Amino acid sequence: xxxxxxxxxxxxxxxxxxxxxxxxxxxxxxxxxxxxxxxxxxxxxxxxxxxxxxxxxxxxxxxxxxxxxxxxxxxxxxxxxxxxxxxxxxxxxxxxxxxxxxxxxxxxxxxxxxxxxxxxxxxxxxxxxxxxxxxxxxxxxxxxxxxxxxxxxxxxxxxxxxxxxxxxxxxxxxxxxxxxxxxxxxxxxxxxxxxxxxxxxxxxxxxxxxx
Amino acid sequence: xxxxxxxxxxxxxxxxxxxxxxxxxxxxxxxxxxxxxxxxxxxxxxxxxxxxxxxxxxxxxxxxxxxxxxxxxxxxxxxxxxxxxxxxxxxxxxxxxxxxxxxxxxxxxxxxxxxxxxxxxxxxxxxxxxxxxxxxxxxxxxxxxxxxxxxxxxxxxxxxxxxxxxxxxxxxxxxxxxxxxxxxxxxxxxxxxxxxxxxxxxxxxxxxxxxxxxxxxxxxxxxxxxxxxx
Numbered sequence: 001x002x003x004x005x006x007x008x009x010x011x012x013x014x015x016x017x018x019x020x021x022x023x024x025x026x027x028x029x030x031x032x033x034x035x036x037x038x039x040x041x042x043x044x045x046x047x048x049x050x051x052x053x054x055x056x057x058x059x060x061x062x063x064x065x066x067x068x069x070x071x072x073x074x075x076x077x078x079x080x081x082x083x084x085x086x087x088x089x090x091x092x093x094x095x096x097x098x099x100x101x102x103x104x105x106x107x108x109x110x111x112x113x114x115x116x117x118x119x120x121x122x123x124x125x126x127x128x129x130x131x132x133x134x135x136x137x138x139x140x141x142x143x144x145x146x147x148x149x150x151x152x153x154x155x156x157x158x159x160x161x162x163x164x165x166x167x168x169x170x171x172x173x174x175x176x177x178x179x180x181x182x183x184x185x186x187x188x189x190x191x192x193x194x195x196x197x198x199x200x201x202x203x204x205x206x207x208x209x210x211x
Numbered sequence: 212x213x214x215x216x217x218x219x220x221x222x223x224x225x226x227x228x229x230x231x232x233x234x235x236x237x238x239x240x241x242x243x244x245x246x247x248x249x250x251x252x253x254x255x256x257x258x259x260x261x262x263x264x265x266x267x268x269x270x271x272x273x274x275x276x277x278x279x280x281x282x283x284x285x286x287x288x289x290x291x292x293x294x295x296x297x298x299x300x301x302x303x304x305x306x307x308x309x310x311x312x313x314x315x316x317x318x319x320x321x322x323x324x325x326x327x328x329x330x331x332x333x334x335x336x337x338x339x340x341x342x343x344x345x346x347x348x349x350x351x352x353x354x355x356x357x358x359x360x361x362x363x364x365x366x367x368x369x370x371x372x373x374x375x376x377x378x379x380x381x382x383x384x385x386x387x388x389x390x391x392x393x394x395x396x397x398x399x400x401x402x403x404x405x406x407x408x409x410x411x412x413x414x415x416x417x418x419x420x421x422x423x424x425x426x427x428x429x430x431x432x433x434x435x436x437x438x439x440x441x
Contacts, residue, residue: 092400093374095404096407097408125391126392127389131396135396185404186400186401186404194396
């Protein structure tokens, strides 16, 4: 009573779409579909150590609205994160910490180095600051600036999305977990690191002590 | 315990003229009366003094520094109850001794006193710790030891505080320390990455952590053989 019963008619066939018809279905590459989904839902893990983190907060806040890029869910746990955004200078004391955070993130994962200090050490060419976090972990996008404007960070995020969209599943190298050398703890040859972090500009004379 | 000349908020000291920053002479201004009291009490342990921009600096014998600070803290006519800072100064001139500086402030009497102790470079850089008097000196002296290598004898836990525990390059704020460090960048990075991330937890946490075996021998000894929580 009051029940709505189905009209008595034959059930529709399970495959209601004729494969030969030109309507009602699309094909796509699995690469495209997966990369589209990944690029539109990157969860960032903010590793903010300095003033760049303030700009990152501005980027995530309502005026610049990181949620437009599917990044409104900041993941403060590395195990649920896709993108490590290193914002600020990294001292040597934090080097094993950021490497452990990177190793805790599951694949697929990417890294944005935000600002001059995270990318190169910036003006801190001294005994305490890592000269670019790419000597510790692999970096996908470098965002220049001291600190970068939110527009700059968003441009870096768009570049990362572009990179994600162009990945190929058959390319197995992009999912390799880079294992550091067990003796030197580095994954870049030490002479390369020395060459990369040579003084330049005004810091050429900084090898002198004050005596 | 009531002292006669405690200056309350909003009042001037008895008989004192109001002092503005423009009224303070560069040299030879009004001296902190604690200096005369120190000379009377400790005699030869008190060296020269200087008054610059209204701030009094007095040099003390490094060996008597703890006694001087304790007296300044405890004596009812002094009552220096606030330790502002402990730091050190090294001059570029190699003949000038390294100085350890204590900034003391007496809130009841509104006095500021800067104590300095000169440490000759040819002897061991050591002064008594003032932690028995001021607990706040704990981390200040650790930082001073970390950056300058000055040993504060009697400190309960004298180890590095800014650099990591296994840092081997020396004392970064010394004049003979190169700004970019003694080791190459790759060696610095290797040593930093070889450090266990748990090395910088508190002493209690460290005693039960995996990193215990990687600690330096003297630190393992300080932590003692008692290991719980395993």
